[in-house]
Amino acid sequence: xxxDTLIKIDNVRKSYxxxxxxxxxxxxxxKKGEILALLGPNGAGKTTLINAICGIVIPTxxxxxxxxxxxxxxxxxxxxxxxxxxxxxxxxxxxQVFQNVSYTRGLYGKKKDxxxxxxxxxxxxxxxxxxxxxxxLSGGMKRRALxxxxxxxxxxxxxxxxxxxxxxxNLRRDMWRVVLELQKKGVTIILTTHYIEEAEAIxxxxxxxxxxxxxxxDNKADLMQKMGQKMLTIELQETVSQIPPALQAYKLSxxxxxxxxxxxxxxxxxxxxxxxxxxxxKQAGLKLKDxxxxxxxxxxxxxxxxxxxx
Amino acid sequence: MNWIGxxxxxLHEMDRMRRTIIQSILSPVISTSLYFVVFGSAIxxxxxxxxxxxxxxxxxxxxxxxxxxxxxxxxxxSGIFFPKFLGTINEIYAAPLSTFEVxxxxxxxxxxxxxxxxxxxxxTASLFVEIYIAHPFVMILMxxxxxxxxxxxxxxxxxxxxxxxxxxxxxxxxxxxxxxxxGSLYSVNWLPVIWQKISLINPVLYLVSGFRWSFYNMSDVxxxxxxxxxxxxxxxxxxAIVYIFSxxxxxxx
Numbered sequence: 001x002x003x004d005t006l007i008k009i010d011n012v013r014k015s016y017x018x019x020x021x022x023x024x025x026x027x028x029x030x031k032k033g034e035i036l037a038l039l040g041p042n043g044a045g046k047t048t049l050i051n052a053i054c055g056i057v058i059p060t061x062x063x064x065x066x067x068x069x070x071x072x073x074x075x076x077x078x079x080x081x082x083x084x085x086x087x088x089x090x091x092x093x094x095x096q097v098f099q100n101v102s103y104t105r106g107l108y109g110k111k112k113d114x115x116x117x118x119x120x121x122x123x124x125x126x127x128x129x130x131x132x133x134x135x136x137l138s139g140g141m142k143r144r145a146l147x148x149x150x151x152x153x154x155x156x157x158x159x160x161x162x163x164x165x166x167x168x169x170n171l172r173r174d175m176w177r178v179v180l181e182l183q184k185k186g187v188t189i190i191l192t193t194h195y196i197e198e199a200e201a202i203x204x205x206x207x208x209x210x211x212x213x214x215x216x217x218d219n220k221a222d223l224m225q226k227m228g229q230k231m232l233t234i235e236l237q238e239t240v241s242q243i244p245p246a247l248q249a250y251k252l253s254x255x256x257x258x259x260x261x262x263x264x265x266x267x268x269x270x271x272x273x274x275x276x277x278x279x280x281x282k283q284a285g286l287k288l289k290d291x292x293x294x295x296x297x298x299x300x301x302x303x304x305x306x307x308x309x310x
Numbered sequence: 311m312n313w314i315g316x317x318x319x320x321l322h323e324m325d326r327m328r329r330t331i332i333q334s335i336l337s338p339v340i341s342t343s344l345y346f347v348v349f350g351s352a353i354x355x356x357x358x359x360x361x362x363x364x365x366x367x368x369x370x371x372x373x374x375x376x377x378x379x380x381x382x383x384x385x386x387x388s389g390i391f392f393p394k395f396l397g398t399i400n401e402i403y404a405a406p407l408s409t410f411e412v413x414x415x416x417x418x419x420x421x422x423x424x425x426x427x428x429x430x431x432x433x434t435a436s437l438f439v440e441i442y443i444a445h446p447f448v449m450i451l452m453x454x455x456x457x458x459x460x461x462x463x464x465x466x467x468x469x470x471x472x473x474x475x476x477x478x479x480x481x482x483x484x485x486x487x488x489x490x491x492x493g494s495l496y497s498v499n500w501l502p503v504i505w506q507k508i509s510l511i512n513p514v515l516y517l518v519s520g521f522r523w524s525f526y527n528m529s530d531v532x533x534x535x536x537x538x539x540x541x542x543x544x545x546x547x548x549x550a551i552v553y554i555f556s557x558x559x560x561x562x563x
Contacts, residue, residue, distance in 0.1 A: 075406065076408075077406075079406040082404070084400075086397075090396055090398050103318055104405075105318075107315045107319070109314045111314065
């Protein structure tokens with residue numbers, strides 16, 4: 001375990017009574033102070049993994065340590081370090097915002113600190129709603145209230161489970177501002193999402209999970225560089241029914257009902273092959289209408305990884 | 311011990327009582343007052359005194375037990391079932407709280423509510439009928455132990471229930487008949503011998519009898535047996551909770 005590892009997940013499995021295996025031997029190390037995005041489609045095991053770290057789900061086997069403490073044996077120590085913003089908007093209906101956020105602080109054994117709660121509510125633009133009942137809040141406001149609750153006991157680790165599902169642009173911006181401020185203060189942040197843009201915008205590292213297994217964990221930039229290809233789209237003046245045999249070597253794809261060809265290449269490579277490709281297209285008698293090039297997004301990489309793991 | 315956490319749960323639950331004051335306090339007080347009017351004054355006036363105690367006074371301990379039992383169960387059961395139903399229970403699971411601390415917070419609050427309610431019923435009763443308490447210490451002891459035991463039972467019901475129907479099943483089909491047939495409104499000595507014997511298998515009989523003894527020095531069974539029964543019941547409930555939590559049954563998945 002390297003010195004900057006904060007959370008270590010070692011061969012964690014979780015199977016349910018019906019035989020369904022939600023986690024199939026997950027290994028993952030989360031570093032102190034980083035923002036890790038846990039990416040995966042619905043039902044991949046993201047929430048189960050988070051819940052296992054937070055103490056809501058008991059793993060069938062394997063160990064999880066937080067700051068060197070076991071989450072089962074030393075649960076008081078590990079849970080005190082963690083704040084969790086759940087995916088579902090689970091809140092009491094009739095309680096007031098301020099009171100409910102203070103209640104969460106109490107559950108964690110922390111003495112009352114109205115000034116601190118006030119600061120959190122102000123940071124999350126919730127202060128003017130402090131006396132409102134929770135059920136009177138809009139969906140976005142409820143999300144803010146859940147974040148306030150998670151931060152109420154000054155955690156060192158913050159889990160955000162699908163934080164931006166059904167959230168408008170203002171809240172998303174507010175949320176990322178708060179998240180980045182927390183990171184500056186040394187808080188480690190783990191967010192699960194199936195929106196790639198989110199991971200792309202904010203994460204330091206990305207971990208992709210599917211069918212209860214971690215497929216890859218890497219720095220976002222490295223991942224994009226390693227797997228990131230550029231794509232050249234060549235639009236043709238006339239429709240073709242198949243790719244000319246002379247161009248087989250370029251592994252082109254025919255798109256737009258024969259009106260365009262695509263070519264994938266590594267922009268970091270010494271030779272991209274574009275010049276010769278264009279020459280050979282001309283020799284094959286095809287006429288060009290337009291050219292476009294684009295960078296593969298994290299989304300494409302993600303799709304590719306999921307396809308490979310399926 | 312995370313005492314602040316226990317206090318947070320306790321106050322949170324007590325606050326629920328304040329918010330639902332009509333349902334949690336007014337409604338049992340009103341319905342018990344109706345019992346006093348109907349059974350105590352109207353029907354009771356035609357029933358002869360029992361060992362120098364008027365029928366209206368005679369039923370006070372039984373009615374207090376009726377309220378204590380049903381309210382302890384329903385308060386504790388809904389106290390833990392609500393967060394399960396809403397999903398807010400995860401917040402408690404994720405907090406640095408031991409099982410014992412969680413039970414202490416929830417059951418402590420339900421017990422307190424029942425004791426407050428018992429005191430209110432006693433106060434209300436004293437407006438309608440003449441009451442004296444022969445053994446105040448035993449009366450308070452029984453009040454507290456009954457509230458605690460049945461709050462534990464209610465908590466257990468709330469934990470194992472998966473839906474609203476199950477939540478009200480045990481109170482409706484087991485507890486309420488047991489309380490009514492346990493001599494809360496009559497003395498089992500008034501029954502034919504065969505029914506007196508059958509009544510002895512009803513644990514509530516011992517609670518009502520013991521409680522009535524603490525008021526009027528009269529009982530269907532010995533006070534020692536009554537007190538023993540309540541301790542046995544308390545022990546059984548604690549054991550059941552310890553067992554269920556150690557197995558994680560219907561608690562964490």
